[in-house]
Amino acid sequence: MTITEFKTACETLQQEYQTKISAAQSASEVEDLRVASLGRKGALTDLLKSLKDFSIEDKKTAGPLGNALKAALTAALDEKQSFFATKELNEELNKTEIDLTLPGEPVACGHRHPLSVAQDRMTEILSQLGFEWAEGPWVEDEKHNFDLLNIPLHHPARDAQDTFFVDGKMPLVLRTHTSNVQSRYMEKHKPPLRIMAPGRVFRNDSLDATHSPVFHQIEGLYVDKNVSMADLKSDLTAFMKGLFGDKAEIRFRPSFFPFTEPSVEVDVKCVFCQGKGCNVCKGSGWIEMLGAGVVHPNVLKNCGIDPEQFSGYAFGMGVERLAMMMLNIKDIRTFYENDLRILKQF
Amino acid sequence: MKILYSWLKDFIDLDLTPEELVKKLTDLGIEVASVETTGADFEGVYVAQIIKIEDHPNSDHLHLVTLDLGGGKTQRVVCGAPNVAVGQKVPLAKVGARLGKIVLKPAVIRGVESEGMICSSDELGLTHTRAHGILVLDENLTLGTDVSTLYGKPDSLFELEITSNRPDLLSHLGVARELGALLNKPVKFPEIKKIAGEGKSLQVEILNPQGCPRYTGRVIRGVKNVESPEWMKTRLAAMGLNPKNALVDITNYVMFELGHPLHAFDLRLVEGGKIIVRNAQAGEKFTLLNGRELELNENCLMIADEKKATALAGIMGGQNSGVQDDTTDIFVESAYFNPPTINKTVKKFAVSSDSSQRFERGTDIEGALTALHRASELFVELCGGVASEITDVYPTPYKNPQVVFAPQEINKILGTNISDERLKEIFSRLALSFTTDGDKWTFVAPTHRRDLNHKWDLAEEAARFAGYDQIPVSPTKASLAFTDAPKGIELGRRFARRLIGLGFCECKNIDFLGEKEIKAFGFDPKFCIKVKNALAQGWDYLRPTLLPSLLKNVESNLRFGNNNLALFETTKTFLSMKGFPVENYAVSGVLCGSLAQEKFFAAAQKPVDFYLLKGLVQTLLNSVEAITLAPAKNVPGYMHPKICMDILLNGKSIGLLGQIHPLTLKTFGIKAEAVWAFEFATKMIEKSFSAQDFKPAQAVAIFPPSLRDLSVVVDKTVSYAQLVSALDKTPLDVNLDYHVIDLYQGEHLPEGKKSVTFSLSFSHPERTLKDSETEDAFKRIVEQLRGQVKAELR
Incomplete structure (x- = not known):
């Protein structure tokens, strides 16, 4: 066999088997073709036997040619083989019968309390607005809960906060608001200061749909040089946008708190009707959200801060009230009943 | 405070609809609780x-x-x-x-x-x-x-909520004055006929001038206590009062009109011809005109004659001196009482009246005389009679302080840009006197506004009358610093996150418990904080432990068919140490049924058992290195006597875990097989906690371990803890990791013995172990266990 004849034989062989492999109809046909071409008595094996008679020079040409042909046929066979294997597997998988609409297996999963969900969101927003954490005792002396905050003894403003009194060495109360953190913090820290203080507060109010003797507030306090009502409005606007979205708008209404002057009630444009008037806002388009104001000069003085040099604002908001709004909860008692059917929703 | 629109119009010309008026009042900070329309429009x-x-x-x-x-x-x-x-x-x-x-x-x-x-x-x-x-x-x-x-006729009745700093708004005149300042309309004071008076009034002696800085009054002789005219009765009825007779009705009418409370005595019942304003003696008895008998103290200010007290000053008259149907001569009182003096007595006896509500907030000391004139006019007009001279004891006339300020200070407080002209306009409408000298402005408030004492008060007035919408919204500015959240709060949040990850639901409970519950949970009420004025029985103490509240949550949830419960709460607990409150954060949890909340086909849900509880608590606390668990030294009565462990931090108990005693469950009305619980205080953990501390990462083995199972037989009395303590002490040249995979006692084992099987995993950080090394380690372990706890290979 000449080298030319060898080349021709290779080409013929390649063409013949490529055609046959392409046409193969099953895995076993592919296996038969593998034996017929690459097997011990296969066509390619036979052809390669002729190599031994070639000159060294010719072997250098014929050898790689034969190897390339072998590799090409192997690859074609493997590919076809894998095609049939995949097909067979898929046919098997397609026989699977399963109702995917049956329920998933329940997994133990815990839930954050709705009040925590709301409070976490609020502290997260305030945190991003630069408020630092602060806290104060829940059982408080009258000095920090009332006196330093410009709520004098024998004043109706003091009576307005139905107070729980407790036995102790000194006159103690359960704090009626988180504002005790203001007096506590300002005694120890000097301006600039910008704090938030979430926590529980207590009022001697019977439990009903809108009152609870225990509830939660978040106090905010910012004292520095040149802090004004405008800063209060700006920061609370930012806060409400965080809570209710970019369209949130607030308005100030004059009010009275002994520890702020001027004092305001802050309303937010009704998030349910965008201010058009609905059941939630009782047609007014606004919802009362929190109380705030410029820190009363007496409070600053009482805590050792010069009101001519520094000024500040403070706000206090009820977490329950905001949570009821955010989470569409109608009855404050829902928060303290801890019914799993409610807890699981958050 | 109720305001009748038609009455308001006596003082000011208004052409606003009720809705428009509500808007104006709201803008001024006067909340309108309700509007009621009457009559035909x-x-x-x-x-x-x-x-x-x-x-x-x-x-x-x-x-x-x-x-x-x-x-x-x-x-x-x-x-x-x-x-x-x-x-x-x-x-x-x-x-x-x-x-x-x-x-x-x-x-x-x-x-x-x-x-x-x-x-x-x-x-x-x-x-x-x-x-x-x-x-x-x-x-x-x-x-x-x-x-x-x-x-x-058509009319509207407004129910206003007046804040305690604005007693001047507790009258029709007051509200008219406020609206006049807003709308720049004159307030028409009623044309009061100032009767000159004939004949002597009563002598008045004030023994406590601090409690009563001014006392005016006069006698009116020869009156006839008729029925009030229709117009007066209609107005008083709108105020929510039952009209009685002209003498009484007139005093009330003037109060609602001008804001100053008055009192009329029957002159027959004033003995000695002299009015004495004095403090009560301790123990002095006094019967109010509503029949209630009080035992007074030295703080109570009284109106008295020479023989007896006739009125609890500013609050209520006595039964012994009020006007009657046949009264012919009266003494009318119009005084000013010191607000804290009135407040003390109001609070002490929980007595309150329209009169005391005004006095304890502060009336207009100058208005006292005006009110007396107005009342005299009405008495004479409606009841006839002759008014006497006026007695007016007013030793130290009151003046409000001068407020000196610069206009820009107002804008600085508000963050606004209100013009000087606008500010001048506002302040001059509100002031008794107001002068400007360049930037030096001087303001004195009229006596009915004692709340305007410094520039901050005036800033509020400026904002109210200029409108709060003048305050701009500008970008947030802040003085930023960084401090961590308080440790107690931060740890609570971390434990809460972990517990939620472990399948627990967070609860929040009211912080009160009853004495019985406190005692049942091993606390001495002496060391708990007692609420003096508790809302209800069973809410007398602040919680020293969170577990009773959580058990109540279990009970109520079981009632609603929520049978699989994993609940926790993390908040403060309270104790009293030598009379001082101690507040500590605690983390507490209860488990009942199985951990997965819902059922899945017929598959039996694995009920919570002690080891699941223990595993959960260990996982919860695995970030705190110094924590160990040990069988409880003293099991409290509310826990299962044999299933209770202490949670120890550096060997000191900070809490416990285990099974709740079945009798405790019964007390709480819980119908469950078993309830598991844990509770610990975080105070000690806080001490070593820092948000800046992180546990350094440990490198993991990269060479595969050799695994061996080890089954040993030991005496039943040998605890797992003893076994692994011996195991841990084995001297080894390789790393050992193990866990228990089987525990067996019974057939094929001698009496009193048990078999424990461990899966052992040997490894080396730098290479794959040779079989011989593994064998050697295994042998050493067997030797060690044989020596220490008499373990035999099974």
Whole structure:
């Protein structure tokens, strides 16, 4: 066999088997073709036997040619083989019968309390607005809960906060608001200061749909040089946008708190009707959200801060009230009943 | 405070609708709780009787109704009300009638002309509910009567919520003054006839001038205690008072009008001809005119004659001196009492009146005399009689302080840009005196405004009258610093996150418990914080532990069929140490049923057992290195005596875990097989906690371990802890990791023995172990266990 004849034989062989492999109809046909071409008595094996008679020079040409042909046929066979294997597997998988609409297996999963969900969101927003954490005792002396905050003894403003009194060495109360953190913090820290203080507060109010003797507030306090009502409005606007979205708008209404002057009630444009008037806002388009104001000069003085040099604002908001709004909860008692059917929703 | 619109108009010209007035008041910071409209605000509506009802040719729900207007006149209207019936007398609004702001025009309804309208009460403005159907009137009314005459003049009653700093708004005059300043309208004070007076009044002696800085009064002789006139009775009724007789009614009327409370004594009952303002003696008894008997203390300010006390000053008169039907001579008091003095007594006895509410907030000391004049005028006009000279004891006239400030200080407080002109305008309307000298402005408030003492108060006035919408919204500025959250709060949050990850639901409970519960949980009430004025029994103490509340949550959830519970709470607990409160954060949890909340096919849910509880607690606390668990030294009575462990931090107990005692469950009404619980205080953990500390990462083995199982037989009395303590002490050249995979006792084992199987995992950080090394380690372990706990290979 000449080298030319060898080349021709290779080409013929390649063409013949490529055609046959392409046409193969099953895995076993592919296996038969593998034996017929690459097997011990296969066509390619036979052809390669002729190599031994070639000159060294010719072997250098014929050898790689034969190897390339072998590799090409192997690859074609493997590919076809894998095609049939995949097909067979898929046919098997397609026989699977399963109702995917049956329920998933329940997994133990815990839930954050709705009040925590709301409070976490609020502290997260305030945190991003630069408020630092602060806290104060829940059982408080009258000095920090009332006196330093410009709520004098024998004043109706003091009576307005139905107070729980407790036995102790000194006159103690359960704090009626988180504002005790203001007096506590300002005694120890000097301006600039910008704090938030979430926590529980207590009022001697019977439990009903809108009152609870225990509830939660978040106090905010910012004292520095040149802090004004405008800063209060700006920061609370930012806060409400965080809570209710970019369209949130607030308005100030004059009010009275002994520890702020001027004092305001802050309303937010009704998030349910965008201010058009609905059941939630009782047609007014606004919802009362929190109380705030410029820190009363007496409070600053009482805590050792010069009101001519520094000024500040403070706000206090009820977490329950905001949570009821955010989470569409109608009855404050829902928060303290801890019914799993409610807890699981958050 | 109730305000009648028509009464307000005595003082100021207003052409606002009730809605507009509410808006103005709200903008001023006066909250309007409700508005009630009374009377008839309509014209051209007459009584008519329905004589015929026919179907409307083009509608299945409208009717053609023919009415008799009296005098032989009839009219036909279209009506859709479901309740029309022949014979009814109804209000007919003729074409041209005015209903509120609407004037009725001729109308063609579905092709039929309607010559008017039969009205519902809503359409007449008599009610604000969507009443169904027409208003049916009394059948005895004469046809053709003007319906508006049946209801009186239109009026509105506003219920205002007045903040405690503004007692001057507790009267019609006060509200008029505020509106006058806003609308720049003059306030017309009533033309008060100042009666000169004839004859002597009573002598007045003030023994406590601090409690009573001013006392005015006069005698009016020869009065007749008649019934009050209709106009006065109507107004007092609107204020919510029951009119009694002219002498009493006049004092109340003047109070609601001018804001100053008055009191009238029957002169017959004032003994000795002298009024003495003094403090009570401790133990002195006094009967109020409502019949209540008080035992007074030295703080109570009294009005007295020479023999006895006649009134609890500023709060309520006594039973022994009030005016009666046959009273002919009276002494009228118009005084100013010190607010804290009144407040003390009000709080002490929980007595309150319209009068005390004004005095304890502060009345107008100058207004006392005006009120006396006004009352005298009404007494003489309505009851006849002759007024005496006036007694006026007012040793130190009151003046408000001067407020000196610069206009820019106002804008600085508010962050606004209100012009000087606007500020001047506002302040001059509010001031008793107001002068400007360049930037030096001086303001003195009138005596009825004791709340305007410094520039911050004036800033509020400026904002109120200029409008709070003047305050701009600018970008947030902040003085940033960084501090961590308080450790107690931060740890609570971390444990809460972990617990939620482990399948627990967070609870929040009211912080109160009863004495029984406290005792049942091993606390001595002496060391707990007691609420003096508890809301209810069972809410007397602040919780020293969170577990009772959580057990109540278990009970209520079981009642609602929530049988699989994993609940936790993290908040403060309270103790009292030597009379001082101690507040500590605690983390507490309970488990009941199985951890997965819902059922899945018939698969049995694995109920929580002690080891699941222990695993959960260990996982919860695995970030705190110094924590160990050990069988409880002293098991508290509410826990299972054998299933309770201490949670130890550096060997000191900070809490416990285990099974709740079945009797405790019974006490709480819990019908569950078992409830598992844990609780620990975080105080000690806080001490070593820092948000800046992180556990350094440990490198993991990269060479595969060699695994061996080891089964040993030991005495039943040998605990797992003893076994692994021996195992841990084995001297080894390789790393060992293990866990228990089987525990067996019973058949094929000798009596009193148990078999424990461990899966051992040997490894080396730098290479793969040779079999011989593994064998050697295994042998050493077997030797160690044999030596230490007499373990035999099984």
